[in-house]
Amino acid sequence: MHAHFDTEAVHAGEPHGDNAPLTVPIVQSTTFRFPSAAAVQEYLQGGSPLFMYSRDENPTVRAAERAVAGLEGGEDCILFGSGMGAMTCAIMANVSAGDEVIAPAALYGGTYKLLRDVLARFGVRTRYAAPEKLAQSCAGAKLCVFESPTNPTLRVLDIAAIAAACRKAGTVSLIDSTFGTPYTQRPLESGVDVVMHSATKYLNGHSDHLVGALVGSRERIESIRVLSRKLGAALDPQAAYDLLRGLKTFALRMERHSQSALDLARFLEQQKGVVRVWYPGLASHPDHALATRQMQRGFGGMVTFSVGTRERAFRFWDRLKLCARAASLGGPETLTSLPILFSHTGYSAEELARAGVDEGMVRMSVGLEDVRDLRADLAQALES
Ligand SMILES: *Cc1c(COP(=O)(O)O)cnc(C)c1O
Numbered sequence: 016m017h018a019h020f021d022t023e024a025v026h027a028g029e030p031h032g033d034n035a036p037l038t039v040p041i042v043q044s045t046t047f048r049f050p051s052a053a054a055v056q057e058y059l060q061g062g063s064p065l066f067m068y069s070r071d072e073n074p075t076v077r078a079a080e081r082a083v084a085g086l087e088g089g090e091d092c093i094l095f096g097s098g099m100g101a102m103t104c105a106i107m108a109n110v111s112a113g114d115e116v117i118a119p120a121a122l123y124g125g126t127y128k129l130l131r132d133v134l135a136r137f138g139v140r141t142r143y144a145a146p147e148k149l150a151q152s153c154a155g156a157k158l159c160v161f162e163s164p165t166n167p168t169l170r171v172l173d174i175a176a177i178a179a180a181c182r183k184a185g186t187v188s189l190i191d192s193t194f195g196t197p198y199t200q201r202p203l204e205s206g207v208d209v210v211m212h213s214a215t216k217y218l219n220g221h222s223d224h225l226v227g228a229l230v231g232s233r234e235r236i237e238s239i240r241v242l243s244r245k246l247g248a249a250l251d252p253q254a255a256y257d258l259l260r261g262l263k264t265f266a267l268r269m270e271r272h273s274q275s276a277l278d279l280a281r282f283l284e285q286q287k288g289v290v291r292v293w294y295p296g297l298a299s300h301p302d303h304a305l306a307t308r309q310m311q312r313g314f315g316g317m318v319t320f321s322v323g324t325r326e327r328a329f330r331f332w333d334r335l336k337l338c339a340r341a342a343s344l345g346g347p348e349t350l351t352s353l354p355i356l357f358s359h360t361g362y363s364a365e366e367l368a369r370a371g372v373d374e375g376m377v378r379m380s381v382g383l384e385d386v387r388d389l390r391a392d393l394a395q396a397l398e399s
Pocket of ligand 1: 123191193212214215216
């Protein structure tokens with residue numbers, strides 16, 4: 016007899032029922048056993064509680080999907096191995112060759128380049144509209160992709176108006192709500208069809224995993240899931256566990272991010288070396304009235320400001336001590352980036368102008384540090 020690893024015996028003592036573990040176990044397995052051919056047939060018919068293969072479904076990932084769906088007030092969710100995996104799947108599930116996508120020009124760079132460089136090759140055309148004109152412009156488009164607040168100028172779009180116009184025009188609405196998060200807005204309640212997240216950012220919240228999410232009605236998510244199983248950008252169970260852990264402090268983190276961001280936005284507005292500050296919570300922001308109406312509990316943790324020129328931005332940025340010089344957002348550490356070197360690198364001057372990006376811009380993801388330390392760091396970096 017060959018020596019073999021007796022998994023039955025390994026599983027025999029697992030606590031369950033009234034004695035179940037408090038946290039969701041990490042089911043680190045690519046595949047699942049079937050007791051019989053009949054069980055496989057039952058699985059294939061759908062709607063069974065059985066699992067077959069972790070690209071299709073995994074218990075830890077399913078638990079995290081339910082948690083994210085609940086946060087957004089949606090019926091179901093699919094998690095992906097990155098935000099771009101989620102965005103790619105959401106777009107591809109809704110368009111075919113010859114279809115048109117409508118979007119505002121201020122889109123996350125990855126999404127903009129996906130539409131410009133990849134989907135265009137498959138005969139999907141993208142039409143761009145000014146953010147205020149998006150609702151009037153969606154007729155004729157199969158899919159409307161938008162963000163609110165946008166990157167990096169934090170423009171706030173009227174989510175309910177866009178969703179209503181899309182519904183009337185027969186256009187599917189897809190919002191990238193990464194910057195807003197379900198703490199400040201719940202787009203499904205405003206009539207949006209699909210909410211997308213780079214859960215890499217605020218939802219996971221610890222800058223340690225790439226995760227993407229799509230949330231919507233059961234029917235819409237089920238139809239997207241058919242494609243997601245083929246595209247294969249599945250989430251790993253370990254990352255799903257860490258996402259679940261991150262979600263336990265989500266509301267607390269967002270409260271602090273939002274408070275500190277408002278504090279720093281006000282502080283920056285008073286500094287001599289700062290030419291302009293973009294934060295939806297400031298009265299000076301072009302969309303402040305809409306943001307006040309639309310965003311609950313705060314305006315999020317992102318602040319953008321301009322120190323005027325590229326040279327000043329480089330000098331300011333190099334002098335920062337506490338704030339990290341790094342891409343991304345939504346973690347405990349304050350991160351700063353220069354849009355012309357990061358999110359908007361490779362854009363032509365015309366594309367930069369259309370996205371509202373100026374060369375002296377600094378984008379800041381306000382972290383969980385003591386806000387007095389952050390103020391001091393910004394002040395010392397501005398003095399030069
Ligand atoms: C980061 C980000 C993405 C892409 O997500 P990944 O997890 O990095 O693939 C999409 N949209 C926005 C607004 C983002 O910030």
